[in-house]
Amino acid sequence: xxxxxxxxxxxxxxxxxxxxxxxxxxxxxxxxxxxxxxxxxxxxxxxxxxxxxxxxxxxxxxxxxxxxxxxxxxxxxxxxxxxxxxxxxxxxxxxxxxxxxxxxxxxxxxxxxxxxxxxxxxxxxxxxxxxxxxxxxxxxxxxxxxxxxxxxxxxxxxxxxxxxxxxxxxxxxxxxxxxxxxxxxxxxxxxxxxxxxxxxxxxxxxxxxxxxxxxxxxxxxxxxxxxxxxxxxxxxxxxxxxxxxxxxxxxxxxxxxxxxxxxxxxxxxxxx
Amino acid sequence: xxxxxxxxxxxxxxxxxxxxxxxxxxxxxxxxxxxxxxxxxxxxxxxxxxxxxxxxxxxxxxxxxxxxxxxxxxxxxxxxxxxxxxxxxxxxxxxxxxxxxxxxxxxxxxxxxxxxxxxxxxxxxxxxxxxxxxxxxxxxxxxxxxxxxxxxxxxxxxxxxxxxxxxxxxxxxxxxxxxxxxxxxxxxxxxxxxxxxxxxxxxxxxxxxxxxxxxxxxxxxxxxxxxxxxxxxxxxxxxxxxxxxxxxxxxxxxxxxxxxxxxxxxxxxxxxxxxxxxxxxxxxxx
Numbered sequence: 001x002x003x004x005x006x007x008x009x010x011x012x013x014x015x016x017x018x019x020x021x022x023x024x025x026x027x028x029x030x031x032x033x034x035x036x037x038x039x040x041x042x043x044x045x046x047x048x049x050x051x052x053x054x055x056x057x058x059x060x061x062x063x064x065x066x067x068x069x070x071x072x073x074x075x076x077x078x079x080x081x082x083x084x085x086x087x088x089x090x091x092x093x094x095x096x097x098x099x100x101x102x103x104x105x106x107x108x109x110x111x112x113x114x115x116x117x118x119x120x121x122x123x124x125x126x127x128x129x130x131x132x133x134x135x136x137x138x139x140x141x142x143x144x145x146x147x148x149x150x151x152x153x154x155x156x157x158x159x160x161x162x163x164x165x166x167x168x169x170x171x172x173x174x175x176x177x178x179x180x181x182x183x184x185x186x187x188x189x190x191x192x193x194x195x196x197x198x199x200x201x202x203x204x205x206x207x208x209x210x211x212x213x214x215x216x217x218x219x220x221x222x223x224x225x226x227x228x229x230x231x232x233x234x235x236x237x238x239x240x241x242x243x244x245x246x247x248x249x250x251x252x253x254x255x256x257x258x259x260x261x262x263x264x265x266x267x268x269x270x271x272x
Numbered sequence: 273x274x275x276x277x278x279x280x281x282x283x284x285x286x287x288x289x290x291x292x293x294x295x296x297x298x299x300x301x302x303x304x305x306x307x308x309x310x311x312x313x314x315x316x317x318x319x320x321x322x323x324x325x326x327x328x329x330x331x332x333x334x335x336x337x338x339x340x341x342x343x344x345x346x347x348x349x350x351x352x353x354x355x356x357x358x359x360x361x362x363x364x365x366x367x368x369x370x371x372x373x374x375x376x377x378x379x380x381x382x383x384x385x386x387x388x389x390x391x392x393x394x395x396x397x398x399x400x401x402x403x404x405x406x407x408x409x410x411x412x413x414x415x416x417x418x419x420x421x422x423x424x425x426x427x428x429x430x431x432x433x434x435x436x437x438x439x440x441x442x443x444x445x446x447x448x449x450x451x452x453x454x455x456x457x458x459x460x461x462x463x464x465x466x467x468x469x470x471x472x473x474x475x476x477x478x479x480x481x482x483x484x485x486x487x488x489x490x491x492x493x494x495x496x497x498x499x500x501x502x503x504x505x506x507x508x509x510x511x512x513x514x515x516x517x518x519x520x521x522x523x524x525x526x527x528x529x530x531x532x533x534x535x536x537x538x539x540x541x542x543x544x545x546x547x548x549x550x551x552x553x554x555x556x557x558x
Contacts, residue, residue, distance in 0.1 A: 023368065026361055033380075034382075036391065036398055037390070096287050097284075100284040104283075104284075115288070115291045116287060116291065118291075120489070121492055121540065121541065122299070122492075125498055125513045125517065126516075127299075129529060130299045134297060137314055152294070153290075189279075220517075237396075247390070257385050
């Protein structure tokens with residue numbers, strides 16, 4: 001270790017506050033957070049039908065049964081469709097909100113920003129009830145599309161926050177330069193802005209996708225006969241015998257969400 | 273060629289329209305429906321026949337409002353404990369982990385990204401009378417009879433929700449702590465301030481807006497919970513959200529359900545408004 005790094009390190013300790021053993025505390029808290037999930041995953045590989053000790057036998061049976069169950073696979077596919085649709089809408093709208101708010105002065109500017117963040121302060125059960133009533137009044141039958149519409153609203157604050165924090169750091173001179181050179185504003189957006197915010201758009205999309213993919217409280221009110229995976233799960237969880245198969249499918253889908261979360265995090269930290 | 277002004281319309285109109293149609297109008301409709309006298313199908317023709325019957329029913333049923341109070345109290349406990357547990361996690365990431373922070377952050381993101389229903393179910397399996405905790409204790413001989421009181425109680429709901437929210441809560445606090453200018457802490461140290469006084473007089477006040485945002489990020493969804501109480505709460509652990517959900521499904525009384533939902537929305541927004549005012553005042557004083 002060189003003298004400089006030692007000095008930097010000592011400096012870093014100097015600005016910290018206390019010297020409580022936070023490392024071990026962090027490890028213990030993480031362990032507590034992981035324990036239930038790990039137990040659940042272990043359970044899905046065991047031959048038991050209830051989670052009790054000692055665990056018996058390793059088996060992939062539940063996974064085989066889950067993937068052979070048309071209702072489960074159908075619900076998982078529905079979730080993919082709903083989450084992709086909601087994420088695409090939320091990202092496009094979040095981008096529009098961010099550009100409008102950061103690049104223009106207009107009468108409804110603060111209102112637009114407040115509205116885009118407002119779904120965060122409304123409990124899902126209230127929004128679920130409200131959307132249920134609107135679709136009912138307009139005669140729109142409940143379907144995967146109504147769930148996707150609802151999810152696009154609750155994902156919008158997340159998409160907007162991610163895109164705002166990226167676009168706020170972009171120099172408006174880039175757009176001015178493109179337009180001085182004869183590009184129209186839509187062309188400038190497409191050829192200059194979009195490539196610069198590309199990774200953040202992907203991060204906003206993935207975050208919105210995850211918000212929708214895992215959401216059940218709102219979707220419950222908006223689902224028709226064809227459920228998303230969380231809605232299906234919610235309806236089936238009280239049947240104890242079905243539990244191992246449901247958990248196996250959930251573990252498979254969770255693996256996908258965890259990977260997506262890590263990608264989104266990586267994109268955000270690299271381009272923040 | 274489309275100029276900038278034309279582009280503004282192109283950018284601002286779609287999100288405005290979307291939010292008005294799918295956020296503002298639905299909430300206003302719920303308010304209108306809550307002022308309907310009778311249940312039954314809703315249509316445009318009868319929307320404006322207003323009555324305060326549903327609110328009178330709510331006032332006459334002190335049990336419902338008591339349940340709102342209980343739910344708010346449960347949400348308060350969950351939000352306070354989750355934020356308190358999340359603070360040292362975030363503090364460790366922001367000030368102690370240094371170059372290893374990205375790895376520790378990933379370790380925290382994994383439980384946060386785990387399915388909400390699965391994390392609730394994990395606790396159902398842990399707390400149940402033939403569940404992991406009981407069978408483990410029986411197996412090791414610590415107890416002879418399974419403990420029955422673990423599941424289906426308010427405590428089970430609160431414990432499960434604290435578990436669900438803690439990893440999420442750490443993320444915004446981490447962001448707030450990261451934004452603190454380290455030179456403030458150096459200045460405090462140079463002026464002779466000790467570690468604890470730096471923590472309480474610099475770090476905590478500067479992170480307060482982030483901590484408060486986190487508190488509400490947990491409190492608002494929790495106060496409206498109906499999924500977790502349904503799964504681990506049983507009849508003793510039901511919350512106000514279950515009441516609303518029941519009126520929209522089994523009991524089929526939309527106006528009454530709407531009135532209960534509107535009362536919850538107003539309560540929540542009032543609490544957020546008060547909190548924002550308190551924090552702004554502090555900022556004005558500082």
